Amino acid sequence: MATQKLMLLTTCSILLFSLSTIATEKAASKPMGPVFIFGDSTVDVGTNNHLKNCTAKANHPYYGIDYTRSKPTGRFSNGLNSADTIVTLLGGYKRSPPPFLALLKNCSNFTAKLLHGVNFASGGSGLYKETGKDTFGTVVSLEEQIQQFAMVQGNITALLGDSKGQLLLQDSIYIISIGSNDIMSYVFTHHVTPELFIANLTTTYAIHLKNLYSLGARKFGLISVPPIGCCPIARSYSPVGDCAKEPNDLASAFYTPFESLLQNLSSTLEGFKYSLGNAYNMTMNIIEKHFGFKDVKAACCGNHTQQGISDCKKGGYLCPNRDDYLFWDAYHPSQAAAKLAADALVFGEDPEFVTPINFSTLRTA
Template sequence: MAYKRLIETLGFFFFFFFFFLSRVSFSEAQEVTGIYVFGDSLVDVGNNNYLKISLAKANFPHNGVDFPNKKATGRFSNGKNAADFLAEKVGLPTSPPYLSFKSKKNNATFLAGVSFASGGAGIFNGTDDTYRQSIPLTKQVEHYSTVYEALVRQLGATEAQKHLSKSLLAIVIGSNDLFGYFGDSKLQKKTTPQQYVDLMVLTLKQHLKQLHNYGGRKFVVVGVGPIGCCPGERYKNKTEECKQDINSASANYNQGLKSMLQELKFELKDINYSFFDTYAVLLDIIQTPASYGFAEVKAACCGLGNLNANSFCLPISHYCSNRRDHIFWDKFHPTEAASSILVDKIFDGPVQYSFPINVKQLIAL
């Protein structure tokens, strides 16, 4: 009888033990119903492949050399980008490109999320003039409104709102607006850098309000990095140092963005957000690369010319044998390794990088 009681006791113990493990392992994934991604080439997973005249494409080698099956998918990376890693963190598949849906009648595909991100896109319209065609944030928000209406038809208004309230809306944009400003001497004569970034912040605020109108409640807003340190900017300096004018504008934009989000929370009580200071994290990686496992700070892995920054990564380009050594894949975009580190910080990083909370804490609200 004692032996039988022991077996029963152990049975109950293991039942509760494995039940507890299952709760710990899957609770976070269950809390996020979908990820809706807005942004530029840092998170584009293939939307630009469907834009006929766009020059901002990455659907050819050597892009994707470390992606499954060595496939170039339209990601500006040697492998996965930040959108992929964020989805992995919450146990969801990567949100597919919105333009990949030939028929919008299949509404069920929108439930786990969708990506509207487009290489060359900006907060302002026209940031893609150099690349002929992209999907600016204005249009991305319009596409999202279409998805919202499809979800309402499928689930009903109440259930659609419940679904979206547990979803993440990730916004990664702003770099192309700053590149556009510092590449346009006429624009610089019309407005100061501070006036320009203030208008960027104000315009983004209006877009966020629109997303709130369409059910958005949890926002992951990613600040602009020290883009003056990209190989594409460094090679313009004879010293190959970071371009401080564009870095200064990036930092000022982030500060304005942080303040704006606080104002937005005051105006819209039912939203919550996590602002990620990409600038601080990426600058730390650049200044102390060895502590993150990197060896090359200045040059791109794939490209042509000085610092591999005279061109994007093309089939005729040279690319490095060890991508893990490099912070930058091409003249503007991080390697898969760098993107992975950034998303680790976005998801579960310390308070100095995420305000007022990180994404893991945002999910738990």
């Protein structure tokens, strides 16, 4: 059995879809409030680079090989990740807003830069405050990310005034991709029944969303947990490379109460709007039908085997055409997969993959 460290950084959010669901609309052009991004390694654009005691980092080759000048930025990708590709299609961005901790280091223009959005996501983190910390040292949990956003909210309202500041925050979109690490941590502990774990996880998510709402958030673009048992690292436990059943079952089971929670919040909290991407359905659809990917099982960066489970680092195996691979490393999707994900989330119309509206509609709501 592999160690918990091997499994916990999963968050292999593949977020894929049937190509027939992509609409042909162009990116939104109307000026909107900024974008604020929360979550784990699927949307981390360099937060963990600034954490001294964190071992969950992607600031070394071959990460970023397809980024500008092949720069490893801290994204767990060969290039751009889902945070980048989503905001690009929403309009007004070339890539994700910078990490909060990077902005904090440059205090001279801190407040003004906040008006263009912030990324708080931290690889290895989860809905629970303790998730990832025993394994990776310092990571920024969702609770702590929201505390950082409270500082941002305070600075924005101080700069613009309370009324204008609140209007800006209410017109902003809040993208959240998290939960996979919590599930993988549970797989190794089983401290409660699966049913109670899912209920507790949903309750915890509700607390976080209400806290963001109290700080002015109204438009939530949410990405559910994908079939993390189909990551290359999870497949490696099977003699024939099958997906791991337990984490997939938990990811699937979490979707229904999560959707019910959002429906409840939208009916009880004035102005609460949401778009929910069903990462589980999107991912399984592409794994079953491929849609242009030549390999939907192995990692591009790592061992040159079906599983591809070794570390992604300079000197190791690197596939020659990253766009052929669904997975970049043992846990995370490739840049090509992230682009497909963004199209589905921002412009998709199939309720099997995004509901009740897509991210583009949410943006202008």
